[in-house]
Amino acid sequence: MEGLTLSDAEQKYYSDLFSYCDSESTKKVAAHGRVLELFRAAQLPSDVVHQIMELCGATRLGYFGRSQFYIALKLVAVAQSGFPLRVESINTVKDLPLPRFVASKNDQESRHAASYSSDSENQGSYSGVIPPPPGRGQVKKVSTSHDTVQPRTSADQQEPVSPVVSPQQSPPTSPHTWRKHSRHPSGGNSERPLAGPGPFWSPFGEAQSGSSSGDAVWSGHSPPPPQENWVSFADTPPTSTLLTMHPASVQDQTTVRTVASATTANEIRRQSSSYDDPWKITDEQRQYYVNQFKTIQPDLNGFIPGSAAKEFFTKSKLPILELSHIWELSDFDKDGALTLDEFCAAFHLVVARKNGYDLPEKLPESLMPKLIDLEDSADVGDQPGEVGYSGSPAEAPPSKSPSMPSLNQTWPELNQSSEDTAIVHPVPIRMTPSKIHMQEMELKRTGSDHTNPTSPLLVKTSDLSEENKINSSVKFASGNTVADGYSSSDSFTSDPEQIGNNVTRQRSHSGMSPDNTAPPPPPPRPQPSHSRSSSLDMNRTFSVTTDLCVHTGQQQAGVVAQPPAVPPRPQPSQAPGPVVHRPVDADGLITHTSTSPQQIPEQPNFADFSQFEVFAASNVNEEQDDEAEKHPEVLPVEKASDPASSLRVAKTDSKIEEKTAASAPANVSKGTTPLAPPPKPVRRRLKSEDELRPEVDEHTQKTGVLAAVLASQPSIPRSVGKDKKAIQASIRRNKETNTVLARLNSELQQQLKDVLEERISLEVQLEQLRPFSHL
Amino acid sequence: MAVCVAVIAKENYPLYIRSVPTENELKFHYMVHTSLDVVDEKISAMGKALVDQRELYLGLLYPTEDYKLRRYGYVTNSKVKFVMVVDSSNTALRDNEIRSMFRKLHNSYTDVMCNPFYNPGDRIQSRAFDGMVTSMMIQVC
Numbered sequence: 084m085e086g087l088t089l090s091d092a093e094q095k096y097y098s099d100l101f102s103y104c105d106s107e108s109t110k111k112v113a114a115h116g117r118v119l120e121l122f123r124a125a126q127l128p129s130d131v132v133h134q135i136m137e138l139c140g141a142t143r144l145g146y147f148g149r150s151q152f153y154i155a156l157k158l159v160a161v162a163q164s165g166f167p168l169r170v171e172s173i174n175t176v177k178d179l180p181l182p183r184f185v186a187s188k189n190d191q192e193s194r195h196a197a198s199y200s201s202d203s204e205n206q207g208s209y210s211g212v213i214p215p216p217p218g219r220g221q222v223k224k225v226s227t228s229h230d231t232v233q234p235r236t237s238a239d240q241q242e243p244v245s246p247v248v249s250p251q252q253s254p255p256t257s258p259h260t261w262r263k264h265s266r267h268p269s270g271g272n273s274e275r276p277l278a279g280p281g282p283f284w285s286p287f288g289e290a291q292s293g294s295s296s297g298d299a300v301w302s303g304h305s306p307p308p309p310q311e312n313w314v315s316f317a318d319t320p321p322t323s324t325l326l327t328m329h330p331a332s333v334q335d336q337t338t339v340r341t342v343a344s345a346t347t348a349n350e351i352r353r354q355s356s357s358y359d360d361p362w363k364i365t366d367e368q369r370q371y372y373v374n375q376f377k378t379i380q381p382d383l384n385g386f387i388p389g390s391a392a393k394e395f396f397t398k399s400k401l402p403i404l405e406l407s408h409i410w411e412l413s414d415f416d417k418d419g420a421l422t423l424d425e426f427c428a429a430f431h432l433v434v435a436r437k438n439g440y441d442l443p444e445k446l447p448e449s450l451m452p453k454l455i456d457l458e459d460s461a462d463v464g465d466q467p468g469e470v471g472y473s474g475s476p477a478e479a480p481p482s483k484s485p486s487m488p489s490l491n492q493t494w495p496e497l498n499q500s501s502e503d504t505a506i507v508h509p510v511p512i513r514m515t516p517s518k519i520h521m522q523e524m525e526l527k528r529t530g531s532d533h534t535n536p537t538s539p540l541l542v543k544t545s546d547l548s549e550e551n552k553i554n555s556s557v558k559f560a561s562g563n564t565v566a567d568g569y570s571s572s573d574s575f576t577s578d579p580e581q582i583g584n585n586v587t588r589q590r591s592h593s594g595m596s597p598d599n600t601a602p603p604p605p606p607p608r609p610q611p612s613h614s615r616s617s618s619l620d621m622n623r624t625f626s627v628t629t630d631l632c633v634h635t636g637q638q639q640a641g642v643v644a645q646p647p648a649v650p651p652r653p654q655p656s657q658a659p660g661p662v663v664h665r666p667v668d669a670d671g672l673i674t675h676t677s678t679s680p681q682q683i684p685e686q687p688n689f690a691d692f693s694q695f696e697v698f699a700a701s702n703v704n705e706e707q708d709d710e711a712e713k714h715p716e717v718l719p720v721e722k723a724s725d726p727a728s729s730l731r732v733a734k735t736d737s738k739i740e741e742k743t744a745a746s747a748p749a750n751v752s753k754g755t756t757p758l759a760p761p762p763k764p765v766r767r768r769l770k771s772e773d774e775l776r777p778e779v780d781e782h783t784q785k786t787g788v789l790a791a792v793l794a795s796q797p798s799i800p801r802s803v804g805k806d807k808k809a810i811q812a813s814i815r816r817n818k819e820t821n822t823v824l825a826r827l828n829s830e831l832q833q834q835l836k837d838v839l840e841e842r843i844s845l846e847v848q849l850e851q852l853r854p855f856s857h858l
Numbered sequence: 859m860a861v862c863v864a865v866i867a868k869e870n871y872p873l874y875i876r877s878v879p880t881e882n883e884l885k886f887h888y889m890v891h892t893s894l895d896v897v898d899e900k901i902s903a904m905g906k907a908l909v910d911q912r913e914l915y916l917g918l919l920y921p922t923e924d925y926k927l928r929r930y931g932y933v934t935n936s937k938v939k940f941v942m943v944v945d946s947s948n949t950a951l952r953d954n955e956i957r958s959m960f961r962k963l964h965n966s967y968t969d970v971m972c973n974p975f976y977n978p979g980d981r982i983q984s985r986a987f988d989g990m991v992t993s994m995m996i997q998v999c
Contacts, residue, residue, distance in 0.1 A: 389974030404983055407975035411986045419972040444985070829903050839921040843928075847946065
C-alpha cells in the first residue's frame with residue numbers, strides 16, 4: 084500500500100480503533116467481526132465497504148493488518164466525505180475528517196457526538212431547529228451532554244478512568260463503546276466547514292480491555308485540555324478551534340432537536356473541545372449569530388435594545404433566571420442593549436446552555452466583546468460578582484458613572500453643604516442681565532444665603548416664583564427681582580442653583596409689572612436664620628460686599644451704612660399693623676417695623692418710584708409679617724437703597740442688612756430707606772393689611788392691587804393693592820422662613836447624629852482600650 | 859463589615875435581604891424593618907425641598923444603644939431604599955466608606971435594573987449582585 088500519512092489525530096484514532104478491533108491482540112484484524120461492524124457503522128453502502136476492503140488490501144490478505152486497517156479507515160473517511168475512493172486519495176485528500184462510525188453500542192455516545200458533526204452539516208441546519216445539546220444530540224445521546232457540560236467538567240479526568248469520555252459511559256463495561264473523538268471531527272471540520280458530512284463521531288467507548296492503549300492515549304489527551312470534557316483529543320491540533328457548532332441538523336439526528344424553539348434556531352454549539360477555548364465561536368457560528376442579529380437590527384453597528392433581546396432569547400425556552408444571568412454576562416458595558424459582539428456572546432452562551440454547558444461565572448475571554456480600547460481578553464480578576472467585565476475595566480466604570488451621575492455629583496455637593504452650614508459662600512451670580520438690580524439682588528441673596536442648605540432657599544425660590552407670577556402684573560421687573568432677591572436673601576441659602584432659580588424668577592419678573600405691593604417682599608425674610616447663627620453677620624457682610632460690587636456708589640454707601648446700624652427693626656409695632664417707619668433713620672437705617680396702614684406718608688414716594696414699590700411692598704409685607712420674622716435688616720436694606728434702580732437693589736441689601744443685623748423679631752421692620760422707602764412703608768402697611776386679609780393673588784398692576792386692597796381693607800392706604808401684595812409677599816416670606824428653619828432643624832439633627840456617632844465610636848475605642856489599662 | 863444588606867422597594871417590601879449567617883438573622887430582619895420608618899421620616903422631612911436636593915445617603919439612621927450595630931440608610935431617587943447594618947466593633951467605619959459601599963450597591967442595583975429579564979418588583983436574584991454583596995460582607999470588616 085502506498086505510504087499512508089496520517090495526522091496525529093488520525094493516528095491516534097486509528098490506533099484506537101485498531102486496538103478495539105484487534106481484540107485478540109494479534110495485530111491483525113479479521114475481516115469479520117468487529118471490523119465489519121466498524122465498517123457497517125460507518126454507514127457506507129456495502130459496495131463501498133467492499134471497495135474499501137479491496138483497496139486496502141485486506142481482501143488480498145484476508146485480514147486487516149494494521150496498515151490495512153488504517154488505510155481502510157482512511158478510505159472510510161474519504162468515502163464519508165464524499166470523495167471517490169481511490170487508492171491515491173488516501174494521501175491526497177487533505178484534511179480528511181476522521182472516519183465516522185456510528186456507534187453501535189452507543190450508550191456512550193454521549194460524548195459530544197453532536198459537536199463533532201461536521202460543520203457542513205451543522206451549517207445546513209441553521210433553520211430553526213435548536214439542536215439539542217450536543218451531548219444529547221449525539222447519536223445515542225447518552226450522556227455526552229454531561230461531558231460537554233462545562234469545560235470545567237472533569238470529564239477529562241474521568242477519561243483516564245474510563246475510556247469513554249462521557250462519564251456516563253460505563254466505560255469498562257461497554258466494550259464497544261467507541262470513544263468519541265470529539266476533537267477529530269472538529270479538526271477536520273473546522274477546516275472545511277462545508278465539507279461533506281463531517282465525520283460523525285459517535286461516541287465510542289473504548290472497551291477497557293482493548294482500550295488500554297487508547298486510554299493511555301486518552302489520558303494523554305485529557306490533561307492538556309483540562310477543561311474540555313470531552314476533549315481528550317488534545318491532539319487535534321489542527322483545528323483547535325471550537326468544535327463547531329453543530330447546527331441543529333447535525334447529527335444529532337437521533338436526538339432530536341428537541342428544542343426547537345420556534346424560530347430561533349439556536350444552533351447547538353458545541354463548545355469546541357479545543358482545549359484552548361471551549362467558548363470560542365467558530366466562523367459558522369459567528370456568521371449565524373450575525374445573521375440573527377441582522378434580523379433584529381439591520382445595522383451591524385447598532386444596538387439591540389433590551390426588550391427585543393429579551394423576546395429573542397426567551398424563545399430559547401431557557402429559564403428566565405438563566406437568561407438573566409446570560410444577560411449579565413454578555414452585556415459588557417451595562418447599557419441595557421447588545422452590540423453585535425455582545426449579542427454573539429449571549430447567543431453563544433444560550434446555545435451552550437442548551438447543550439448542557441453550565442454558565443460560567445465570568446464571561447470567557449473569547450466571548451468578550453472586542454472593545455475598542457479594551458481589547459482585553461484576559462480575564463482580569465473581576466470583582467466578585469462582576470461578570471465579564473474584567474476585560475474592560477475602563478469600560479465598566481464609565482458605563483457606571485453615567486448611570487450614576489447624580490451620585491457622583493451629590494456626594495461632594497452635599498458634603499459641602501452639610502459642613503458649611505455656618506459658612507457663607509459668597510456666590511455672586513450674575514443672573515439676569517435684565518436689570519442690574521436684579522443681579523445685585525441675586526448677589527445679595529447668594530451672599531447672604533449660605534447658611535442654609537439649598538432646600539430652604541430653593542423652597543423660597545419656588546415661593547418667590549409664585550410670587551413672581553402673581554406679580555406678573557407688577558411692572559417693576561426689577562422690583563420683582565428685588566423681591567426675589569429679598570426672598571432669596573431671606574432664605575440665605577444662596578446656592579448656585581438657587582441663584583439660578585432666582586435668576587429665572589427674575590427673568591419672569593422682568594416682564595411683569597412690578598406688583599410692588601405684594602410679592603417682591605420676601606428678601607427680608609431669611610433673616611430668621613441669620614439671626615440664629617453668627618453667619619448672619621457674615622451674610623450681611625457678604626451681601627454688603629456684593630452689593631458693593633454691584634451697586635452704584637450710592638447704594639453701596641447706603642448698603643454699607645446699613646449693616647452697622649441695625650435698624651431697630653422690630654420696631655415698635657411688629658404686630659400686624661405695625662407702624663412702618665419708613666424711611667427714616669438718621670443713619671439711613673430703616674426701622675420701620677410696623678406696617679400700619681396708617682403710615683402712608685411715603686406713598687407719594689412710591690408713586691414716584693414705581694420700582695420701589697415693589698420693595699416697599701415687600702417691605703411692607705415684611706413688616707406686616709410680624710408673625711413671620713421680618714428682619715429689620717431687610718428694612719434697613721431697603722432704606723439704604725436709593726431711588727432708582729439702585730434703590731431697589733439697595734432695598735434688597737437693606738433688607739438683607741436688616742435681617743442680618745436684626746435678628747430681631749419677626750417683624751420685618753422695613754427700614755424704609757430714607758429715600759425710596761417711602762413707598763415701602765406704605766407698602767408694608769398695605770401688606771399688613773394684606774396679610775390680614777387672605778392673600779390675594781392679583782396680577783393686576785399695582786394700582787389694581789392697591790385698589791383691591793383698599794377695597795378689602797378698611798383703612799386702606801393708597802397703596803392698598805400694594806398692601807395686599809405686601810401681605811401676600813410677607814406670607815410667602817414667612818413660609819420661606821419656615822422652610823429655612825425646617826431645613827436648619829434637619830441639619831442640626833444631622834449634626835447631632837454625627838456627634839452621637841463620634842461619641843459612640845469614642846466609647847467603643849474606650850472600651851477596647853480599657854482592658855489594656857488593667858494590664 | 860456589613861452584616862446585613864437589604865434592598866427595599868418603593869412600596870416598602872423587600873427586594874433583597876441578606877445577612878451574615880448568624881443565629882439571629884431574624885433580628886437583622888427586624889432591624890431593617892424598623893429602620894424603614896426612620897428612612898421614611900427622613901425622606902418626608904426633606905420633602906419640602908425638591909427631590910434633587912435631597913441627599914441620597916441618609917447616614918446613620920438613628921442612634922441606638924447598641925453601639926456595635928449601626929444602621930445606615932440610603933435612598934434612591936425612585937424611593938428604593940438600601941439599608942445596611944454594619945458591625946462596627948472592630949473598625950469604626952468612616953462615613954466615606956459607608957458611602958462608597960452604598961454607591962457600589964446602587965451601581966449594582968442599576969445593573970440589575972438594566973437587565974431586560976428582570977422585572978422591577980421581583981426579588982433580586984442576580985448572581986452578580988449577590989457576589990457584590992458578598993464581597994461587601996466579608997471584606998468590609
